[in-house]
Amino acid sequence: MALIVQKFGGTSVGSLERIEAVAELIIKTQQQGHQVVVVVSAMSGETNRLFNLAKHLDESPSARELDVLLSSGEQVSVALLAMAIIKRGHSAVSLLADQISIRTDNMFGRARVEHIDTRRLKQELEHNRIAIIAGFQGRDSEGNITTLGRGGTDTTAVEIAGVLQADECQIYTDVDGVYTADPRVVSGARRLNHINFSEMLELASLGAKVLHLRSVEAAGRYQIPLRVLSSFNPDNGTLISYKEEGMSDSPVTGIAANKDIVFYQFTASEASVLSQFLLALAKLKIDVDMLSQWSRQAAILGYAFTVQSNDHLAVLALLQSEPFAHKINDVVFELHQAKVSLVGLGIKSHPEILANALTVLAEQDIYPKLMSTAEIKATILVSEAQLHCAVNQLHVTFLP
Amino acid sequence: MALIVQKFGGTSVGSLERIEAVAELIIKTQQQGHQVVVVVSAMSGETNRLFNLAKHLDESPSARELDVLLSSGEQVSVALLAMAIIKRGHSAVSLLADQISIRTDNMFGRARVEHIDTRRLKQELEHNRIAIIAGFQGRDSEGNITTLGRGGTDTTAVEIAGVLQADECQIYTDVDGVYTADPRVVSGARRLNHINFSEMLELASLGAKVLHLRSVEAAGRYQIPLRVLSSFNPDNGTLISYKEEGMSDSPVTGIAANKDIVFYQFTASEASVLSQFLLALAKLKIDVDMLSQWSRQAAILGYAFTVQSNDHLAVLALLQSEPFAHKINDVVFELHQAKVSLVGLGIKSHPEILANALTVLAEQDIYPKLMSTAEIKATILVSEAQLHCAVNQLHVTFLP
Incomplete structure (x- = not known):
């Protein structure tokens, strides 16, 4: 019983x-x-x-x-x-x-x-x-x-x-x-x-x-x-x-897809700008996802991130307001983006999965704008137009 | 306030x-x-x-x-x-x-x-x-x-x-x-x-x-x-x-009318029959109203009462079941009856009201089958066909 x-x-x-x-x-x-x-x-x-x-x-x-x-x-x-x-x-x-x-x-x-x-x-x-x-x-x-x-x-x-x-x-x-x-x-x-x-x-x-x-x-x-x-x-x-062993033959268990994402990138010459900007977003209760940073030149830092499309206008307004309007340059955004996430306990022990995913997508001429990995998840940003093809290719590859 | x-x-x-x-x-x-x-x-x-x-x-x-x-x-x-x-x-x-x-x-x-x-x-x-x-x-x-x-x-x-x-x-x-x-x-x-x-x-x-x-x-x-x-x-x-004085110029304050009443009368030679019958009705949760008793001959008692018409079939069935089938005689019932009630604090100090009401109704050829008086209420039983005329005549008389 x-x-x-x-x-x-x-x-x-x-x-x-x-x-x-x-x-x-x-x-x-x-x-x-x-x-x-x-x-x-x-x-x-x-x-x-x-x-x-x-x-x-x-x-x-x-x-x-x-x-x-x-x-x-x-x-x-x-x-x-x-x-x-x-x-x-x-x-x-x-x-x-x-x-x-x-x-x-x-x-x-x-x-x-x-x-x-x-x-x-x-x-x-x-x-x-x-x-x-x-x-x-x-x-x-x-x-x-x-x-x-x-x-x-x-x-x-x-x-x-x-x-x-x-x-x-x-x-x-x-x-x-x-x-x-x-x-x-x-x-x-x-x-x-x-x-x-x-x-x-x-x-x-x-x-x-x-x-x-x-x-x-x-x-x-x-x-x-x-x-x-x-x-x-x-x-x-x-x-x-709650078992961790023998759940699945494949390192990937499922593939999730999310549409209505906006991709942003900008540059700044002061490293403190990012934390000020993230704080301002947090006050507006805007979730930032897939944040990444790169150094374009010696003194100039580049940032990229995504937000949900219903937060888009608020983010734009924030970028155009002080102090960000004067401290942030080269703002680019792209609407109609999508996230594809591979999820599986095997991902942490199979570091080649992201590489394999990128190879499979490249064969379809899909070159992700952003990617991120966490413990049991690997996420890739593609355009909404590419989403259907990307998800199906990855499903065939990892969940045959 | x-x-x-x-x-x-x-x-x-x-x-x-x-x-x-x-x-x-x-x-x-x-x-x-x-x-x-x-x-x-x-x-x-x-x-x-x-x-x-x-x-x-x-x-x-x-x-x-x-x-x-x-x-x-x-x-x-x-x-x-x-x-x-x-x-x-x-x-x-x-x-x-x-x-x-x-x-x-x-x-x-x-x-x-x-x-x-x-x-x-x-x-x-x-x-x-x-x-x-x-x-x-x-x-x-x-x-x-x-x-x-x-x-x-x-x-x-x-x-x-x-x-x-x-x-x-x-x-x-x-x-x-x-x-x-x-x-x-x-x-x-x-x-x-x-x-x-x-x-x-x-x-x-x-x-x-x-x-x-x-x-x-x-x-x-x-x-x-x-x-x-x-x-x-x-x-x-x-x-x-809760005031009792000076509420109204008239001894009658309102007139209520109820349709869907059935009138019954029967005779019995044992006085105990009525209490047995009322007890049986109570067990069936049937409310008896306007109950009256008269002596037809030395040893024969007559009874009359009313019930709501939706209790009619149950009352009939009871009268036809033992012990009542053998103890009760001369059963008469009439469907489509109506009660007219005069209500008013003044009724208890104006005993002539019922007499006046009967006189007014007699002028319209309405002769009530039953009547009853309580402290501040006088009730008359007429047929449903007479109800409209009776209520209007009584209203003109007592609430002019």
Whole structure:
């Protein structure tokens, strides 16, 4: 008998028919002899509907009240799912954040979980009742409703699995696992049966939609095995585990691609300019990526970096304002760039991978503008026009 | 400066435009120098929408989970109303049942309020913040969500007004007050500026839709003045107060009419049959009204009474089952009957009113089958076909 936490996202409970299918999936898990705790999102579309009501009243609505509003969506789905299970003759009970003391900080809209009281959950498990927990929501120390931001229900599920020391946290979503690359871009992309936690962390930080970075981080904190599966077609999905050995035959496990990148380069004669510039970007909450530096002449330093395209105008304005307008020269930028990242535990022990990647791309007349390597990741900047070709060539080479 | 509790029903907050209008009405009350606490229903249609979702999953859904589901409707409306007030530069805070400890018993779907903690509300009043309380909901001693049943938001408002010892509880609804009769039946019906609490209690118990009986009873327990007004056209409405003198020039204050009544009569030779029969009806939760008894012959007793038409088949079945089938004779029933009730504090000191009423009706060839008088009420049973004529004649006579 294992203790399994199952999380169902918005599309998984997006209609009454889906809720009934999920109820049966949960009951089946229990009938296989497992203990089950469930975490549920709002029905798909509901959070957007509520958000739009708020926006109609106030372009920037009260953050506290927005969380009160949005958290009602999960209250609806947990009640309906509990009803569907009870109708089928099994015991279930819906639980809101305050009923199991999901304590968070008071950052409305992006709160972090600080503590969860397990007593009520353990009681429900002892009575063989299926606890259906509202995801995405918490309560701060004053009893105000908070929400956990994007991917919040995944975070709730992982935190619940963590405090209960569950054997597995199953994230049911609308895709059936983690793929070697985006199947819409690479026709040969394959679902991975296993992936190492560190690899998943890299893929999530590169924006792979399947799991939100914060929930992967939380899983790592508790060392809880995560499994990504489809509630529409529940098979084995992808298991994210903490083993480092024998996970994969290939040094590369997956390839991530990110569009909407802007490439910048400039020169400066004072070395202190860069730190001033980075500080100014940080104040604007602009993330700088793939930063590199070179020395063009003796007294002149060259810099290159990338930002997301929605930060482009703010970066340009900053470069044209003092003190940078007078200290920075030769500014060049290029829109419509893309990052391709190879991720795999084998990369750190295979230093030839980046060289091989560059050789393969050169055969296609693709010459990256920037590249960077980290422990288990190698990233290359190409143009968006080259992205499809680059990802497919690299997939054929490293994940044949 | 007065402390005013304002309650807004579903149609009053039925759209974003209505919510904005209500926000302005609340702000105006505060700007007139009053302290304001607000209680809100779900947006109109929302409770029905949620109820239908539940019914789709289970014809008789879990009572606990139904309350979790339905109470989400008020969570939406309090958040939106608070946002609309904050947008206009005033302080407001939404509060759910658990945030002000609205403690109820554990009768899901029809819970009764046992206790409300006033500390948080008093804090908000001290800070001049408008508290926007979710109506209709409570929490039982185990922290389960409960709902208060029909008219629940009115009950919440009156209970809040009671524990805060408010100067007035204003019930904003879609009618602008209490009328001398149903304006759809009596063209000369007038809005009452004042009505006595006991009269209102009688009218509510006769099914006048404007206030639910339980909320009127609660107001009486706290001796809180109630005012019924329209949020669409807020004027003075009707004030329900506790004064007994000088409320009205006429001994009759209002006339209530109820259709869908079935008249029964039967005879029996044992006096004990009636009590057995009433006990059997009580077990079926059938309310018996206008019960009367007469002696037809020395040893034969005659009885007459009325029930609601939706109980008719159950009553018939009971009369045809043992022991009643053998003990009861001469059963007669008549469908499509109606009750007309005159209500007024003056009725107890004007015993001639019933006689006058019968005289007026006889002039129209209306001869009531049953009649009954109580302290401040006189009721007459006529056929539904006679109802319109009877009510209008009595209105002309007693409320000219």
